[in-house]
Amino acid sequence: MKPFTQDVIRIVQQIPEGKVLTYGLVAVLAGHPGAARQVAGILHVMSGKHRLPWHRVINARGRISLPSGRGYEEQKALLVSEGVVFHTGDQVDFDSCLMDTDCLVSRG
DNA sequence: CTCGTGACTCCCG
DNA sequence: TCGGGAGCCACGA
Numbered sequence: 001m002k003p004f005t006q007d008v009i010r011i012v013q014q015i016p017e018g019k020v021l022t023y024g025l026v027a028v029l030a031g032h033p034g035a036a037r038q039v040a041g042i043l044h045v046m047s048g049k050h051r052l053p054w055h056r057v058i059n060a061r062g063r064i065s066l067p068s069g070r071g072y073e074e075q076k077a078l079l080v081s082e083g084v085v086f087h088t089g090d091q092v093d094f095d096s097c098l099m100d101t102d103c104l105v106s107r108g
Numbered sequence: 109c110t111c112g113t114g115a116c117t118c119c120c121g
Numbered sequence: 122t123c124g125g126g127a128g129c130c131a132c133g134a
Binding site for chain 3: 002004005027032033034035036037038041042045
Binding site: 023036 | 113114115116117118
């Protein structure tokens with residue numbers, strides 16, 4: 001278990017219901033701005049080993065990167081079931097669904 | 109170390 | 122909205 005992986009898990013677990021975070025944002029909070037790809041990779045691996053709310057993580061465009069049949073419907077359904085707002089059916093409302101990152105950077 | 113891969117991100121047309 | 126190119130970091134072989 002790498003410190004980066006551990007941090008990512010910590011952050012992702014901090015995401016409350018009805019809220020979401022971006023891969024890049026999580027990477028930044030973990031102290032690795034630019035490692036957005038790893039965040040995704042870690043979620044992919046850890047989601048099966050740890051009980052992580054991976055569905056609360058999306059790309060910087062406010063959309064689901066997972067392709068249909070690869071988890072897209074899963075994340076979409078989970079987010080919607082938690083109260084996350086979707087625009088045009090795919091776009092998430094960062095205006096109200098984006099998690100308050102200040103509560104993380106201030107805790108560190 | 110080197111090579112290949114990935115649920116990313118920004119830029120340009 | 123979609124496609125191509127470049128940069129970033131971490132993991133596995």
